[in-house]
Amino acid sequence: MSSRPKDDVRSSEITPEAHYLDRRRFLAAAGGFGAALLAVRGATADTLPAPGKPYGLQPDDKPTPWDDVTGYNNFYEFGTDKADPKANAQAFRTRPWTVKVDGLVAKPADYALEDFLKPSAVEDRIYRHRCVEAWSMVVPWRGIPLADVLKRAQPSPKAKYVEFTTLLDPKQMPGQRSRTIDWPYTEGLRLDEAMHPLAFLATGVYGRTLPNQNGAPLRLVVPWKYGFKGCKSIVRIRLTETQPKTAWNQIASNEYGFYANVNPGVDHPRWSQASERRIGEFLKRKTLMFNGYADQVASLYQGMDLAKNY
């Protein structure tokens, strides 16, 4: 089955002419074997138009092609290999879907997904995405600011943290039939992090409905943190007074901290965090503090020892 959506446009229609000519010139100059290789790579590397306002992007950041964004995933509910989620999540049912918002709020509620989303203006935002495994992408997300739904629930003055929980359904999620993780997958943020205008709840990528493997119908995106914070297929958002348990921290607390801020100066025991491999690129890139969002978020962590609070 083709991995591209049915209404995909042909690459020749979406490649701006100047870029197209540049590439032809480059191919001509490269010559021989290199040119053949580039031609093959070029045929698969074109992306769909990526709608959205760029946030924290560097001049050489380009949206990662659709096939990589939707084919190279971590979603252990559907298998541990990067190709498993796409292969195993296609039949996953994301409607009807209910999101519970509860805990220390004045207005707890069980929302049908449509009602949960309706009051908010949908936005397209292009963010950098950095996994603790030292690979990265640039993803054009569609969704709503997390602060929107938190404000609606009216957090009580006691609320200090927000916990996110993924659906528990071993019938649909084959990975949950073995104890790789203490299911359901949970993640957490401090309330001020969750209220930050960059924290986002995604419902789509590339202007389309979120594919199941990316965490449909609703997943968290916190662009200055490692990817594992991005809890997928969320059914519950709970405000708490104490720091919630998080799935990876429970498995290996020395490897995965609660904060999980992208930090090139603090290595993971198995992966250096100083550099990263952008999916689709050959040479490594230097990893940026807070994944390039330091100007916006560094003040959240003033006075904290980020080597201890990793």
Ligand code: MTE
């Ligand atoms: N959420 C759930 N429920 N289960 C998971 O296994 N993996 C996390 C995160 N959210 C995961 C999850 C990890 S390790 C990463 S890197 C990101 O999802 C990957 O998101 P992506 O597939 O959209 O790139």
